[in-house]
Amino acid sequence: MKISILINDTALKNLKSQHGLSIFVETEDKNILFDTGSSDFFYQNAENMGLNLKKTDLCIISHGHDDHGGGLGCFLENIPGVPVYIQKNAFKPHFSESRYNGLDIKLKDNKNIVFTDNVINIGENIILFSDVNTKNLLSESNNTLFMEKNGVRVKDDFSHEQNMIIRENEKEVLFTGYAHKGIVNIVERAKTLLGHYPSHIVGGFHLSSNSHNTCEKTVLINQISEYLLQTGSMCHTLHCTGTKGYEILKNKMKNKVEYLPCGSIIYI
Numbered sequence: 001m002k003i004s005i006l007i008n009d010t011a012l013k014n015l016k017s018q019h020g021l022s023i024f025v026e027t028e029d030k031n032i033l034f035d036t037g038s039s040d041f042f043y044q045n046a047e048n049m050g051l052n053l054k055k056t057d058l059c060i061i062s063h064g065h066d067d068h069g070g071g072l073g074c075f076l077e078n079i080p081g082v083p084v085y086i087q088k089n090a091f092k093p094h095f096s097e098s099r100y101n102g103l104d105i106k107l108k109d110n111k112n113i114v115f116t117d118n119v120i121n122i123g124e125n126i127i128l129f130s131d132v133n134t135k136n137l138l139s140e141s142n143n144t145l146f147m148e149k150n151g152v153r154v155k156d157d158f159s160h161e162q163n164m165i166i167r168e169n170e171k172e173v174l175f176t177g178y179a180h181k182g183i184v185n186i187v188e189r190a191k192t193l194l195g196h197y198p199s200h201i202v203g204g205f206h207l208s209s210n211s212h213n214t215c216e217k218t219v220l221i222n223q224i225s226e227y228l229l230q231t232g233s234m235c236h237t238l239h240c241t242g243t244k245g246y247e248i249l250k251n252k253m254k255n256k257v258e259y260l261p262c263g264s265i266i267y268i
Helices: 041-048 072-078 140-144 183-194 218-231 243-256
Strands: 002-007 022-026 031-034 058-061 084-087 094-096 113-116 119-122 126-129 145-149 152-155 163-168 171-176 200-203 234-237 257-259 265-267
Touching: 002 041, 022 041, 031 163, 041 072, 072 084, 126 183, 140 145, 163 183, 171 183, 183 218, 218 243, 234 243, 243 257
Parallel strands: 031 058, 058 084, 084 113, 171 200, 200 234, 234 257
Antiparallel strands: 002 022, 002 265, 022 031, 094 145, 119 126, 126 163, 145 152, 163 171
């Protein structure tokens, strides 16, 4: 499995960075785009990395925030006919305090959109799941995020967030977007689905807030570090983990965690 980071908050030389996430995954039988960042930068970076996104078989949008699905219009325009799997609540209005940070509602009726809920299997080796119901070790910055429900703005419940597991060659890789529902809770749900912890975890762990330029409390990050260590999973993190959050993780987890700037390529 080849995993290429197309968008992250930091980038290697000659690539464009932005607050967002986009990952291109090449398996033995599928090419999968996981999130699109907040603009068309994912598409430009892919070209500069020598990746052909025209060969994408399916696209997954992890949740209804523009830093993960803002480039969706670019994807639908340039790579037509490819199914895009989005949780059924993702197109509802979402806000970061007073700023609208949801998806482009005009794209909701695109014929390539496939709405998901709870747990779905795509073929034999891909699982999408959004039914994460436990609420342990959550990030405080969730408190600045809102959704519209029955015409009233309320705290976001992140029911629109989904995660992905890919099985290949006796490995099970868990992909997370922003992990609003808590990386600990997401990994525990993945364990229930698999019967054991995933071999690898790739994605954001939600240990920072870009809009407030803040990091979660060290005590929380240390608790998360201790949990991740006991899973035995190798962690590859980026985006909302934040550089300071990553430093705290790294201090505890040592060689069981690494940070992936935009332009990184790993093989699992």
